[in-house]
Amino acid sequence: MTTIRDVAKHANVSAATVSRVLNKKGYVSKEAEEAVLTAIKELNFRPNAVARTLYNKSSRMIGLIVPDITNPFFPELARAVEDVALTYGYTVVLCNADGNVEKEHNYIEALKQKYVDGIILTTNQLSFSDEEEVGVPMVALDRIIGSKIPTVVSSNEEGGAAAARHLIENGCRFLAHLRGPKGLATAEDRLSGFRKVVEQSGVANVIVEADFHFEKSEQVTAKLLEHHPTIDGIFASSDVSAAGAIKAATAMGKKVPDDLQVIGFDGIPFGEMLVPSLTTIAQPIYKMGAMAARLLIKLIENKPLERFYYELPTELIKRQTTRRKEENNE
Incomplete structure (x- = not known):
């Protein structure tokens, strides 16, 4: 050699x-x-x-820590981060924290020992006032960690409001919201948008915690429909959660969307694969991941940032789990 x-x-x-x-x-x-x-x-x-x-104390590597690799939303983000990183000559190390705070800490320390040049964090267990606490440049993606840490999120509150409005405009009179984890800013914002609309409209509603998990959402929905059989609209805080709700409703003999309309949040590709296909509030997933990667590389290369907080717009994607207005007038 x-x-x-x-x-x-x-x-x-x-x-x-x-x-x-x-x-x-x-x-x-x-x-x-x-x-x-x-x-x-x-x-x-x-x-x-x-x-x-x-x-050099530099590896041309970026760490990406996600809370749950089984949720299709995070591989979509990872793909965008990797595409941009490779363009700039960086490789990405993917770490799955399983929503465990100790695991997240261990991953951060391990990545620092490997001299990663920066970290993108999409988990919700840790909070930092600034990147000096971490010791390497950091960007928060789909999460809000600290005011001095560059952050990329979508318009979660407006997305939650749009979901509630769509269900009400489609004739729903008793709404349920399967909310995301308590304390997670993005989930709280989706809940806030939902609440504002239902309170203004006076529509009956109930809110239950289901995290972003398929099995838990299925179980919660089954109990919810058992105790409140007149619920005719569900806003789930993620597409995975919406899929769990649809499975539970179908098992109880309810037809979607005739008896129960369902709308998710995220816009991951598998929503189109469901039968019926899922109406959702779509986040610009690829754009979010790409932007986070570019921001981190700017930090690593000591280039100035125009601003530290980026909120990208969401979009209502109408599919088959909600009815069209003309169907409600028939």
Whole structure:
């Protein structure tokens, strides 16, 4: 295997000069640099990535910590982060925290020990006032962690309001909201938007916690419909939760959307695969992930940010789990 010393000998320079050329640090004359680059090419030399990382305290790697890799929303985000990172010469290390605060802490420490250049955090267990507490540049994605940490989210409150309005406009008179985890800012915002609309309209409603889990949403919905059989509209705080609600309703003999209209939140592709296909409040998932990656790379490369908080618009996607207005007038 070719070493730095072999390159140095071939170029008739010192090993230190080769190191400075490889790491782009320190002064090297133009003639010496050209000799080193020629030697590298002729010897087909490949620098040791581990050694370069230790020297530079930089790995060209980004850590991405997600709370639940089984939720299709997060792989969609990860895909966007990876696409942008690769464009800028960074690789992505994906960490699944399972919503466990200790696991999240352990991952952050492990990533720092590997000299990752920055971290994108999409989990909700940790809170930091600024990135100095973490020790590396950080961006919050689909979560709000601290006021001094760059953040990318969607318009969750307006999305929750749009979901409630759509159900009411489609004739629903008793709404249920399967809310996300308590204390999670994005879930709280969706709840807030829902509440504002139902309070203004005076429509009967009930709110239950279902997190973003399929099984829990199925169980909660079954109990909910058993105690409140006249519920005719459900707003679930995620598409996965909506799928659980539809399964429970179908098992109880309710037809969607004839007896019960359901709307989700996220806009993940599997919503179109359901039968009936899922009406949802779609987040711009790919755009959110791509923006978070670009913001983090700017931080890593000490480039200025225009602002620290980005809220991207959501969109109502009407499919088959809610009725059309003309159907309500028949």
